[in-house]
Amino acid sequence: MIAGSVFDDLPFGGYWLALVLKAAIALGIFLVVPLAVGYMEHKVLAHMQARLGPMEAGRFHGWAQLVADGVKFVQKEDVVPAAADAGVFSLAPAVVMIPYIVTLVAIPFGASIYLLDLDVGVFFVLAMSSVGVIGVLMAGWASANKFSLIGALRAAAQLIAYELPLVLATAAVVMQAGTMSLLGIAEAQHSVWFVFYPWQLFGFVIFMMASVAELTRPPFDMPLADSEIIFGAYTEYTGLKFAFFLLAEYGGIVVMSAIAATLYLGGFQPLFGIAAFIPGPLWVIGKVFALSFVIVWLRATFPRLREDQLQRFAWIGLTPLALLLILVTSVYRVGIG
Amino acid sequence: MSDTQLHAGIGQGLLKGLSVTLRTMLHRSITVQYPHVKPQLPPRTRSVIALKQENCTVCYKCSRECPDWCIYIDAHKESHEPAGGGRARSAKILDRFAIDFALCMYCGICVEVCPFDALFWSPEFEYAEYDVKELTHEMDRLEEWTYTVLPPPALEEGAEAPADDATEVAS
Numbered sequence: 250m251i252a253g254s255v256f257d258d259l260p261f262g263g264y265w266l267a268l269v270l271k272a273a274i275a276l277g278i279f280l281v282v283p284l285a286v287g288y289m290e291h292k293v294l295a296h297m298q299a300r301l302g303p304m305e306a307g308r309f310h311g312w313a314q315l316v317a318d319g320v321k322f323v324q325k326e327d328v329v330p331a332a333a334d335a336g337v338f339s340l341a342p343a344v345v346m347i348p349y350i351v352t353l354v355a356i357p358f359g360a361s362i363y364l365l366d367l368d369v370g371v372f373f374v375l376a377m378s379s380v381g382v383i384g385v386l387m388a389g390w391a392s393a394n395k396f397s398l399i400g401a402l403r404a405a406a407q408l409i410a411y412e413l414p415l416v417l418a419t420a421a422v423v424m425q426a427g428t429m430s431l432l433g434i435a436e437a438q439h440s441v442w443f444v445f446y447p448w449q450l451f452g453f454v455i456f457m458m459a460s461v462a463e464l465t466r467p468p469f470d471m472p473l474a475d476s477e478i479i480f481g482a483y484t485e486y487t488g489l490k491f492a493f494f495l496l497a498e499y500g501g502i503v504v505m506s507a508i509a510a511t512l513y514l515g516g517f518q519p520l521f522g523i524a525a526f527i528p529g530p531l532w533v534i535g536k537v538f539a540l541s542f543v544i545v546w547l548r549a550t551f552p553r554l555r556e557d558q559l560q561r562f563a564w565i566g567l568t569p570l571a572l573l574l575i576l577v578t579s580v581y582r583v584g585i586g
Numbered sequence: 587m588s589d590t591q592l593h594a595g596i597g598q599g600l601l602k603g604l605s606v607t608l609r610t611m612l613h614r615s616i617t618v619q620y621p622h623v624k625p626q627l628p629p630r631t632r633s634v635i636a637l638k639q640e641n642c643t644v645c646y647k648c649s650r651e652c653p654d655w656c657i658y659i660d661a662h663k664e665s666h667e668p669a670g671g672g673r674a675r676s677a678k679i680l681d682r683f684a685i686d687f688a689l690c691m692y693c694g695i696c697v698e699v700c701p702f703d704a705l706f707w708s709p710e711f712e713y714a715e716y717d718v719k720e721l722t723h724e725m726d727r728l729e730e731w732t733y734t735v736l737p738p739p740a741l742e743e744g745a746e747a748p749a750d751d752a753t754e755v756a757s
Contacts, residue, residue: 293611295615296610296611296615297607299617546608549607550603550604550606
């Protein structure tokens with residue numbers, strides 16, 4: 250059923266060529282799509298507040314705003330606090346950013362358009378997308394700043410709390426699809442997307458809420474909480490290092506949206522075979538943007554949850570519901586499916 | 587907890603919030619693209635004080651009433667021999683009229699006390715300068731600003747007619 254990758258039969262005996270090409274593609278996606286999502290956030294957030302957002306940079310509706318921001322960040326002075334642990338401090342942005350690039354590798358963009366089909370794809374992407382929090386902890390600890398440390402510890406506590414419902418919801422998808430390969434999961438939704446099963450729709454909502462919390466995006470942005478701890482673990486960062494954290498945040502939105510699109514919205518599969526002439530990669534990009542829009546929409550709408558509300562919501566709200574979801578899915582698998 | 591809150595199901599408030607932001611997004615935004623589009627200011631906008639030099643009799647009332655002394659007036663006297671002979675008539679000629687807008691607090695007292703309608707509120711607001719000293723604007727500039735003074739809005743129905751007629755006030 251699973252066709253080979255388009256990268257399998259490249260000329261010149263292709264292993265190294267394919268490898269370089271794949272790495273370049275993953276990096277290219279990571280550098281372009283998050284900027285587009287960031288621009289969308291500027292615009293959507295602005296219009297939801299009856300504003301216009303960026304209108305000047307690049308002449309046409311401020312399309313080059315984030316490019317201009319990037320240029321600005323490069324010009325800024327790179328400050329390392331005197332009391333900071335300089336090595337760890339400088340390494341932290343990379344530790345936050347790189348796992349998201351690596352995660353992108355496992356996302357399928359079409360039946361034969363994928364960079365890497367792993368048998369343990371789901372496990373891989375969930376594990377990789379959680380590595381970033383180590384970078385946040387490094388940043389918080391090495392900054393030698395109490396706000397940074399509070400923010401980092403909150404981020405770690407939040408990740409532990411929300412990883413559980415996230416993984417349990419994903420486990421329900423894996424049970425239904427009968428495979429952990431992301432390509433296999435997408436193929437399993439050939440006729441019906443998983444989100445159209447009532448219990449999986451429920452799982453989808455859990456997954457999205459947990460992803461927003463993992464990304465520490467509003468309304469689950471207690472680790473950043475700019476009105477009380479300045480900017481959490483990123484308080485002491487300037488210039489390019491700070492830009493890397495921001496890029497990682499938007500890269501994270503893209504990656505989590507792509508995972509959710511693959512798990513619940515059929516990845517590259519068209520809706521009930523409608524408009525099947527649209528190629529797979531476009532479906533994936535479209536779904537990523539739709540889910541990113543929802544994440545921005547949540548940010549524009551809801552106020553920040555308090556730290557104790559956050560933890561309560563995860564432990565006595567989402568986690569038991571996710572366990573219930575597993576129960577329902579297993580009944581379906583064993584009894585009906 | 588009120589009855590309505592009890593009957594509204596779980597998460598209804600969340601959905602309501604989402605619908606508010608979505609509807610706002612779909613409406614046209616109210617932003618005016620200022621440097622490209624000039625704002626539509628209401629009549630009687632109090633942005634800057636303009637001077638109609640013709641009307642000024644150099645009575646100094648404005649500069650004396652000004653709470654922070656930001657109006658500078660210089661004048662001299664000229665005598666004219668009447669054509670038919672007789673005692674020379676003197677007139678005050680305005681040499682300088684300047685307002686230091688770095689000091690001005692836009693109280694409008696000068697506009698109020700001016701007995702001959704020489705001072706007006708103008709809706710011009712683009713007179714920022716790079717140096718605070720440049721904010722003392724001279725009378726040529728103040729004169730230019732009178733050109734854009736908007737006519738006052740029409741009176742509301744049933745309102746008392748304005749007492750701008752000297753005879754009306756006397757009677």
